[in-house]
Amino acid sequence: MDRSIPVWVAAALALVVLMALPLGWIGWVSVSSESGPTLAHYATVFQDPQLQKALWNTVVMAFWVGLASVALGAPMAWLTARTDLPGQTLIRGLIMASFVTPPFLGAFAWVMLAGPNAGLLNKLYRNLSGADDALVNIFTMPGLIFVVAIYTFPYVYIMIANTLALIASDLEEAAAILGAGRLRVAATVTLPMVAPAILSGFILAVLQALALFGSPAILALPAGFHTITTQIWSFFHYPPKVEMAAAFSIPLLLATALLLQVQKRLLGRRGYASIGGKGGRRRAIPLGLWRYPALGGCLALLACAIFLPYGVLAKAALSRAWAQPLTWDNLTLANFTFTFFEYSATQSAVLNTLELGVMTATVGAGLAALLAYVTNRRLIIGHQVLAFLALAPIVIPGVVLAVGLFIAYTRPPLLLYGTLWILFVAYVTKEMPVGYSQADATFKGVHPELEDAGRILGAGRLRVLGEITAPLARSGIIATWCFIFIGVIRELSASIILFTPATKVISVVIFDLKEEGQFGPIAVLGLFMLAMTFGTVVLMQRVLGRDFMGAKE
C-alpha cells in the first residue's frame, strides 16, 4: 500500500463534505416541513406575484448584461488582438483593472455619479443645460444593466482575445488571397472561428449577472425592484424564512448548472479554433483613419468602468461633502481617521478580512493543489469525480451557497454560525473552482516524466512531490493563492447572509455604511480594498511573469 494514499483520500473527503453538505441541506429544507415532505414552499414561492417579478427581473437583467458584455468585449478583443490600435498595453491593463474591481464598488461610485439628484454627472448636466430634471438615473433597470455590464465585459473579452490569439492570421490571409475582402474575411473566416468563444463569453457574463448580489442590492432596491439574489437575502430579514430561501435558490442553481452545461458543450467543440494556431505569426490589421476613433471608443468605455468611478471614490474619500466641489474648504482627511479609528466596526472587519483572506487562500490553494495533483496524475480511483466536485461550486451562486451553509452550520454537530469559520468554509467552497482551474493548469505544465525520472532514480512519491513537483509548480500555486485572496477580500454575496456583528468583513461594513448613507467612509474602505487587490495583482504578475488574463504571450 502506497503511504501517500491517505493524503489523497483526506483531500477528497474534505471536498465532498464541502460541497455535499450545503447543497444537500438546501434540497432537504426546501421540501421538508414539520409534517413531513412537502412542495408547499415551492408553491408559495412560485405563486407569489412579487417573487415571480423578481425572477423575471433577474432574467431581463442577466440577458441584457450578457448582450452588452459581448457588444463591449468582442470589439475590444478584436481591436487589441488583431489591429494596430495604439495604446494596447494600456487598454489591456485597464480591462484587467475593471476585471478585478468589485462590482459593488462600481455600483456605489455610479450612485455618486448618476444618482438622479446629487449625482455629479446630473449636476453637471443641469449646470450646463439649465434643465431641472436628471440626465440619467442609475436607479433603474437600464442603469443596473449598465453598471453590471461594465464590470462583466472583461469575461467576454478574455474569452475572445485568447481565442483570437490562437488563430493564426494565415487562415485569414489564405481567404484574402482567394479574393475575399477584409469584411468578408472577418465574416466568413474569423467570426465563425470565434463564434463559440463569443457565445460562451455571453453565457459566462449571464452567469456572473445571475449570481451578483451587490449591484442589484445597491441599485435595484432603491429603485423598488428585486432580483433573485436580493430576494433570497431579504428572506433572512427577521423573522428568517429559510425554507423559502432554499426553495427560491433552486431555480437559480438549476439555471446556472444548465447554462454551464451549454457552455461546456460549446467549448468542447472549439477544438478547431486552435488548430491553425501554433507558430502562426499574426500581422496587425491596419485601422487607418479609424485608429484614433477606435481608441477613443475604448477609452470612453474604460472611463465609465475605471476613471470616473475611481475618481469619484477618491473625491468622496477626500471631501467633507462628496457632492460639493473639491475646494480647499471641502478637503479633509477626516474620512480616513473616522473610518479606521472612530467607526467601531472597521478595525475588526479589516482584521477579519485579512485573516480570512490569508487563511482561505492558504488552505484553498493547498487543497486545490492537492486535488489538481490527484486528478492530473490519476492517483486514486474516482479522480474524475473529484475534478467534477472541485469545479461544481461554480454553479452555486454566493447567495445560494450561503443559504446552504447557514442551514448546515446552524445546527449540531457543526455549530459554526457566528464564527469566522462559517465564512471560511463559504470562501473555500466558493473559490475552489478558480483555485482548482489554476492549479490544474499548473500541473498540466509539469510534465509527468519529470516525476517519473525522480521515482526511477530512487525517490518515493512524496519526496518527488516535495523536491521536484512543488518547486516547479510554485509560481503557479502562488498565483492560485493570489487569485483566491483577491476573490475573498471582495466577497459580498455570501458574507452578507453569513456575517454576525462579531464577524463582519470589509465588504459587509461597506454595505452597512450604505444603509447609513456614509459615502466618505465607503469610499475610503473601497479604495483600501482596491489597493489590496491591486497589490496582490502586481505580486501575481511578478510571480507569473505575464499578465494573468491571457494565454502566454
Place this chain on the structure above:
Amino acid sequence: MPGVIVKELTKRYGEVAAVEGLSLEVKPRELVALLGPSGCGKTTTLRVVAGFLRPEAGEIWVGDRCLSSPSAVVPPERRRMAMIFQSYALWPHMTVAQNVAYGLRFKQEVSRAERERRVREILKVVHLEGFESRYPGELSGGQQQRVAVARSLVVEPEILLLDEPLSNLDANLREEMRFEIRRLHEAFGITTLYVTHDQAEAMVISDRIAVLYRGRLVQIGTAHQLFEQPRTRFVADFIGKTNLIDGVAAAPDRVARGGLSLRVASASLKPGAAVTVSIRPHEIALAPASSPRTPGEGVNVLRGTVQRTSYLGDAIDYQVQVDGSDVVLRVAGPPPAAVRAGQEVTLTLPAAACVPLTDSD
C-alpha cells in the same frame, strides 16, 4: 548483472489492450530494442517494466526477483533501474550537477565527496566537463540528452530503460548519438531495453531487436535475422524495403500467383495455402533481355519490362512489370542505369532470397 524476463505481459487501458501476451527476454548485458510503429505499445511495455504501470496479466522478472505481477508491483524507486525519457525529463530548477547527483542521494553507501567525484567522472564520460553549474535551460538539445544519459548511468543501475531518447534531436546529431549510446553500452555493459520506432536506429544500437505490432511481439532476433528471415509481412515491410507478392503455395517449395511461379527458400509449404513472398530489391539481378543468361539450380528467372527508373545517387531503383503477371517488382541496382524505361529485361531471383512469410499479419 541480471537480465530481464517479461512473461505473458498484458496491459489494458479500459477495454483496449495496449500490450497483449508479450513475452521477451533480455539477457544479462544485452541491449534489446523494442521496435514498432507509433502506438504499438512500446512505451507501455517499458513503463510496466519500470514499475509505473501495473500489468493486468503477466510478470516482470529481474534476476530472481519478480518485480511486477497483477497482484504486486515493486515501486519504481526500489527496482534499481534507470530510465531515459523521450522528453529527457531534466529538472529545470536543478543544475546539471544536481540533476546528475539526484539518484546518488538515495544510495546510503555513497558519501557526499564520493558523490561529487562520481558526478564529475560521469560528466567527463559524456563530454560535459565544466557544465556542472549550468541549468538545463541553458543547454542545447544534444547536451540535455547527455545530461539525461549521465544521470541514468551514474547510479549504476542493474537495468537501463530508454524511451525514444533520440527522437527530439536533429538528424545529424541523432546519427552521432546512436554510436555514442552503443559505445556507452559496450563500456558499461548494463542490461538495456531500448524503445524506438526507427529501424535504422534499432539496427545500429541493439544486439537484438524485438518487433512489436499492435501490442504483440511478432519477431525477435538480430538485425541480420530479421532482415534475412522475416517471419511476417509486417516485419518484412517494416525492416528495410521489400517486394511482397501474395500467392498460393503450389508445391512445398513453390509459390504461384497467376502466371508467375517462384521457387522459394522453403521446402515445407502446404500446397494450397496462401503465402506471401518477400524479395529484397537488392537481391534481384537485372540484365537486358538480350544478354545471355544461365539459369542454374535454385534460381528463378523472369522476364519483364522496365516501367521507370529512378536515380537515387548510390543506387538505381527500377520498377519492372513482370511479363504475363500483374506483379511489379522494385529492383535496386548499382549506377549507372543498365536499362531505360520501356526496355525488356531479364530478372534473376535466387530461391534463397524469396522468403515465404507464413505467419499472419
